[in-house]
Amino acid sequence: MDLRINSFDDYKRVYDYSVAEPENFWGSVADTFYWQKKWDKVLDWNFTEPNVKWFIGGKLNITENCLDRHLEKNADKTAMIWEPNDPEEHYRSFSYKELHFKVVQFANALKNNGAKKGDRICIYMPMVPELAIAVLACARIGAIHSVVFGGFSAQSIADRINDAQCNLVITADGGFRGSKDIPLKNIIDDAIVQCRSVNRIIVLTRTRTPVSMIKGRDVWWEDEIKKVETQGNPDCPAEPMDSEDPLFILYTSGSTGKPKGVVHTCGGYMVYTGYTFKTVFQYQPGEVHFCTADIGWITGHSYIVYGPLSQGATTLMFEGVPTWPDAGRFWDIVDKYKVNILYTAPTAIRSLMSFGEEPLQGKHLSSLTKLGSVGEPINEEAWHWYNEKIGKGKCPIVDTWWQTENSGILISPIAGITPTKPGYATLPLPGVQPCLVDEAGAELIGNGVSGNLCIKFPWPGIIRTTYGDHERCRLTYFSTYKNMYFTGDGCLRDEDGYYRITGRVDDVINVSGHRIGTAEVENAINMHADVVESAVVGYPHDIKGQGIYAYVILGTSTHDHDLTRRDILQTVARIIGAIAKPDKIQFVSGLPKTRSGKIMRRILRKIAEGDIANLGDTSTLLDPNVVEEIKQGAADL
Numbered sequence: 001m002d003l004r005i006n007s008f009d010d011y012k013r014v015y016d017y018s019v020a021e022p023e024n025f026w027g028s029v030a031d032t033f034y035w036q037k038k039w040d041k042v043l044d045w046n047f048t049e050p051n052v053k054w055f056i057g058g059k060l061n062i063t064e065n066c067l068d069r070h071l072e073k074n075a076d077k078t079a080m081i082w083e084p085n086d087p088e089e090h091y092r093s094f095s096y097k098e099l100h101f102k103v104v105q106f107a108n109a110l111k112n113n114g115a116k117k118g119d120r121i122c123i124y125m126p127m128v129p130e131l132a133i134a135v136l137a138c139a140r141i142g143a144i145h146s147v148v149f150g151g152f153s154a155q156s157i158a159d160r161i162n163d164a165q166c167n168l169v170i171t172a173d174g175g176f177r178g179s180k181d182i183p184l185k186n187i188i189d190d191a192i193v194q195c196r197s198v199n200r201i202i203v204l205t206r207t208r209t210p211v212s213m214i215k216g217r218d219v220w221w222e223d224e225i226k227k228v229e230t231q232g233n234p235d236c237p238a239e240p241m242d243s244e245d246p247l248f249i250l251y252t253s254g255s256t257g258k259p260k261g262v263v264h265t266c267g268g269y270m271v272y273t274g275y276t277f278k279t280v281f282q283y284q285p286g287e288v289h290f291c292t293a294d295i296g297w298i299t300g301h302s303y304i305v306y307g308p309l310s311q312g313a314t315t316l317m318f319e320g321v322p323t324w325p326d327a328g329r330f331w332d333i334v335d336k337y338k339v340n341i342l343y344t345a346p347t348a349i350r351s352l353m354s355f356g357e358e359p360l361q362g363k364h365l366s367s368l369t370k371l372g373s374v375g376e377p378i379n380e381e382a383w384h385w386y387n388e389k390i391g392k393g394k395c396p397i398v399d400t401w402w403q404t405e406n407s408g409i410l411i412s413p414i415a416g417i418t419p420t421k422p423g424y425a426t427l428p429l430p431g432v433q434p435c436l437v438d439e440a441g442a443e444l445i446g447n448g449v450s451g452n453l454c455i456k457f458p459w460p461g462i463i464r465t466t467y468g469d470h471e472r473c474r475l476t477y478f479s480t481y482k483n484m485y486f487t488g489d490g491c492l493r494d495e496d497g498y499y500r501i502t503g504r505v506d507d508v509i510n511v512s513g514h515r516i517g518t519a520e521v522e523n524a525i526n527m528h529a530d531v532v533e534s535a536v537v538g539y540p541h542d543i544k545g546q547g548i549y550a551y552v553i554l555g556t557s558t559h560d561h562d563l564t565r566r567d568i569l570q571t572v573a574r575i576i577g578a579i580a581k582p583d584k585i586q587f588v589s590g591l592p593k594t595r596s597g598k599i600m601r602r603i604l605r606k607i608a609e610g611d612i613a614n615l616g617d618t619s620t621l622l623d624p625n626v627v628e629e630i631k632q633g634a635a636d637l
């Protein structure tokens, strides 16, 4: 069977084959990677425990696929380009040979610091090449990385370190992001007070912010590299990993308070991210791929680091933000490096749109051939702007739908092959079997239906477990509907069988493409001494997609509301991080509750949306007067 996809008919043929013979299909895909030992069996699975295993008995190391295997023919090809935050600072670039050298070198530094296979290592770094190097060096020695996004607070880091019992932390003195300078090491110091498992912190020099280095615990990245040099830069053979050994943990929010440590494994993750990168973007040798995500999120893991590198691509990593020093930053980068593939989020597109045409003056953007979108539904206006102003009407747009739990893209057009429709993620990739179900769990057959989006067959990148709590994984994803992975998203399948994701159906808000659990924000707000109770919902936000709306009941003491509002924001930033700060806080004297004491979020959501004419049935409310007061207060906000 020829698995190449050069036409829409090819796609349909390959898709049908992948459903009819999933093991043969994925076996052939996996054959395009380098294995130290081939697998004995492609797949074993059940969604009840769940227990999913891919490429059973196979041995590999993902870094041999991302680095070593390119050395024979493409040693001098550019693996990674790095553009700093400040356009005045010099860029850096690494050939495959150079990146291999750096990774091996830092892997040896990790070993010198006692790191070994199976250890959990927390990485809290700015978007500098050393972040990618640290990630790959962990993979090289079989340590499990847990990257924590640089915007998270000390408390969030401590929770994640403790959950995974990390023994080593890799960080930097600070990080540059736009006009800001984030004191990463200081934040780590605050976090580490609560973390007894950590015995070593490796600190990279980036901002030269003063830091405190504790003797016997904290070491400088640069010193550790020098030690490896004095050891004569020995080789660091890639640790043989079982296909199902964990590769990394990445925390993500759900409907309950505590973030979950999503676990991905070596073999399946490698095959899935490599295959989807190559297929969705139709990557051609020599093309420059620019994914604007942060490596602290799954998009960065899969489509800055592992996916592109396993395919021998040139990946571009950008330290800064789209609007600094001005809103032409992305376009300058595209022109500077002749970027071919741009993969970004609707929130960035909407934000850049709001600056009008001016930032596009003098930008050529003529190197672009393919555009991607990820993280949230893309509204039609943003889609058209992206298509016309950035793609000049000649670049296919791939609206890629997937989740942290999936490793890689599940539903998406294949660039230049699948006919697109604005707002639609279109069709499942080969090997992906989505289905829509109604509330009762019955599968909705045929087209022109809406329901909850599930996947009924495993793909190699599916979540294996939530770290340290398998039952939580089962409950969250595999118990709502029997024998299905439940995504938490609502979805429409139109008359053509095209999928359009309509957004979360659980208590998760998607703020600028980042998942934030309402319960988590409520917990943080409730930490504030004056707060009695709170309820958080999402509401439509022009730039962020969804904003965070908090209804808050204060204690009886008199208050300066503006001050309290600022204090609450400060509290949330401290407990979770600035990304979780509510956009609106409304003080209320009560919350709409049922007689059994359950908050009726449906009503709060409607009020936050400004849709107060359609509150629906309020007859089960304990105190209907509360709603009138909240409506009034919302109007005054």
Ligand code: WT7
Pocket: 252, 298, 299, 373, 374, 375, 376, 377, 378, 399, 400, 401, 402, 403, 404, 405, 425, 487, 488, 489, 501, 502, 503, 504, 510, 513, 514, 515
């Ligand atoms: C949630 C997953 C996976 C990368 C970044 C986000 C929403 C993601 C799309 C899209 C509509 C999308 C879903 C999903 N989402 N991509 N193309 N169209 N919605 O990862 O933080 O795990 O969030 O993001 O609601 O469930 P994440």
